[in-house]
Amino acid sequence: NAGVTQTPKFRILKIGQSMTLQCTQDMNHNYMYWYRQDPGMGLKLIYYSVGAGITDKGEVPNGYNVSRSTTEDFPLRLELAAPSQTSVYFCASRQGGTGELFFGEGSRLTVL
Amino acid sequence: QKEVEQDPGPLSVPEGAIVSLNCTYSNSAFQYFMWYRQYSRKGPELLMYTYSSGNKEDGRFTAQVDKSSKYISLFIRDSQPSDSATYLCATNYNFNKFYFGSGTKLNVKP
Numbered sequence: 001n002a003g004v005t006q007t008p009k010f011r012i013l014k015i016g017q018s019m020t021l022q023c024t025q026d027m028n029h030n031y032m033y034w035y036r037q038d039p040g041m042g043l044k045l046i047y048y049s050v051g052a053g054i055t056d057k058g059e060v061p062n063g064y065n066v067s068r069s070t071t072e073d074f075p076l077r078l079e080l081a082a083p084s085q086t087s088v089y090f091c092a093s094r095q096g097g098t099g100e101l102f103f104g105e106g107s108r109l110t111v112l
Numbered sequence: 113q114k115e116v117e118q119d120p121g122p123l124s125v126p127e128g129a130i131v132s133l134n135c136t137y138s139n140s141a142f143q144y145f146m147w148y149r150q151y152s153r154k155g156p157e158l159l160m161y162t163y164s165s166g167n168k169e170d171g172r173f174t175a176q177v178d179k180s181s182k183y184i185s186l187f188i189r190d191s192q193p194s195d196s197a198t199y200l201c202a203t204n205y206n207f208n209k210f211y212f213g214s215g216t217k218l219n220v221k222p
Contacts, residue, residue: 004155031208040120042200042214043156050208058209090155099144101210103155 002026006091006104013081013111021076021107023091031094032074033101034058034066036087043090049074081111113138118201118213127222131188135201135213138182142203142211145177147186150198150215159199160186191220 007022025032030051035043045058049068063085065077074093078085088108092101118135125131133147144163148156160175162168168175176185184201201213 033210035212040214042116042118043212045209048208056208092155099146099161099204099210100158101148101156103157105155106153 004091004093004102004104006089006107008107009105010108011110013078013109015081015083015111017081018077018079019081019109021078021089021091021109023074023076023104024072025074025091025093025102026072027093027095027102028071029093029102030071030096032068033092033094034064034074034076035090035092036060037090037106038087046076046089078109083111085109086111115139115142115211116201116203116213119216120214122217122219124219124221125191127191127193127220129191129220131186131191131195131218131220133186133188133199133201133216133218135184136182137184137203137211139205140179140182141205142182143205144203145175145184146202146210147173147175148200148202148212150200152197156200188218191218193220193222196220 004025033048034046047066049055091104147160149159150156165179172189174187198215198217200215204210
């Protein structure tokens with residue numbers, strides 16, 4: 001069972017570069033989320049989606065963009081990377097009507 | 113004020129000990145309460161999920177919610193080295209947004 005798959009697992013970016021973190025799920029979940037996790041800070045919601053074509057901002061959306069063209073995929077775009085975006089990024093999905101989030105294994109991003 | 117506050121630890125206990133992990137939350141509208149377990153360099157996974165005040169038991173784990181004091185707890189009985197992980201409490205009042213505590217790192221020593 002693949003579940004939620006994130007790529008890449010690790011990436012080093014230079015300041016000002018852009019990149020896309022990929023997330024795909026094979027559970028046919030409508031709801032998908034992007035979180036960032038900084039040491040000692042817990043998980044902060046960046047963006048979420050309630051279905052294909054529908055996205056909304058979370059707590060910390062600045063510097064990021066998302067799109068949701070299919071149920072399976074929810075990529076996160078970083079434009080003009082900054083050192084403050086150094087973090088571990090987690091993608092998650094859930095079935096409607098339940099509170100259980102299924103997380104990917106994370107993407108570790110360093111901006112130098 | 114943060115939506116959910118959690119003592120970051122770390123917490124170190126001997127094998128077999130009873131572990132108590134705690135969180136407080138600020139918004140009385142929060143209805144659903146969860147505990148996630150996160151092993152090092154892995155994504156969180158759901159451990160316990162409860163809706164109402166009171167206790168919910170699953171094997172060695174008990175989740176407790178006191179809505180009057182906005183306090184949630186996770187108890188682990190007969191702790192094992194395999195329980196060593198970071199435990200995150202979480203809550204929400206609609207299913208779109210989940211608010212997480214900062215996590216408590218637990219180490220169970222053999």
